[in-house]
Amino acid sequence: MTPTHFNADLHCHSTVSDGLLAPAELVRRAKANEVDLLALTDHDEIGGLAEARAEAAAIGLRFCNGVEVSVSWGDDQTVHIVGLGFDAAYAPLIAGLAKVRGGRDSRAQRMAAELDKVGIHGAYEGALKYAGNPALISRAHFARYIVELGHAKEVKYVFDSWLAKGKPGYVGHPWATLEDALSWIRGAGGIAVIAHPGRYRLSKAELHEMFGAFKELGGRGIEVISGSHGDDETQEYARVARKFGFLASRASDFHGPGESWIDLGKLPELPPDLTPVWTELI
Ligand code: AMP
Ligand code: MN
Ligand code: MN
Ligand code: MN
DSSP, X not given: OOXXXXXXEOOBOOTTTTOSSOHHHHHHHXXXXXXXXXXXXXXXXXXXXXXXXXXXXXXXXXXXXXXXXXXXXXXXXXXXXXXXSOOTTOHHHHHHHHHHHHTHHHHHHHHHHHHHHTTOOSHHHHHHHHHSSGGGOOHHHHHHHHHHTXXXXXXXXXXXXXXXXXXXXXXXXXXXXXXXXXXXXXXXXXXXXXXXXXXXXXXXXXXXXXXXXXXXXXXXEEEXXXXXXXXXXXXXXXXXXHHHTOEEEEEOOBOOTTTOSSOTTOOOOOOTTSOBGGGGTO
């Protein structure tokens, strides 16, 4: 089996962050979809890894630890850094992620206050009902509440009207620094990967500046295949992987049936000349 025919999916979410399936259910779905290696990468949270790993062992699926760290970059931009294959007991990682999660509740309250001004009432309680835990509230939970109110048909249509930067429910927020995210992941023996580079609203020059800073801090990988990339973006980030010498990742960013564009493991192959990040994980 050549590495490119290996069905790795190294980015997805469970109910431990803003996904719809419990960690064990996600693992069973990955197995049913013939995934060969799965990483669970909840936002700023590693509390689902033990359950996922136990289920993966029980049903014979290869599993690797993951997390998606929210990072502030430049002038109020957010970028996401995925950590893979780390030691989940590394204390600075645990403490750092707890600190990042600690900011979510107050941000959610500010988002709800802004949404209230444009007629979306009760959004904090509404989003919390979906999140279950104030430290885990994400825009995805707000999106579910806005769909529940009937303002949009599906979660994926909510962001452009309500929750993206510049829209009524968006509030800026200080997440982790890139330095901290890299030091937690690398300190824990993991590999840091730039998540869905095609999603950031940065110019090409700004993006390349970020890639350079990431590499200088010891970042090693980039999601070339992503559930949020079209063919042009795949080609673009394959070029970036070659230029910066990054390992290439393959990542659905699956959140749940009906909410995600791409299901677990249902992804195109990596361009064959790139080095897959999983060569260092298996
Ligand atoms: P947060 O970390 O609270 O800012 O929320 C970010 C989450 O919102 C992402 O991880 C996705 O789950 C979701 N999200 C952001 N933008 C979109 C979009 N355009 N369509 C669907 N979901 C999105
Ligand atoms: Mn999410
Ligand atoms: Mn993300
Ligand atoms: Mn994600």
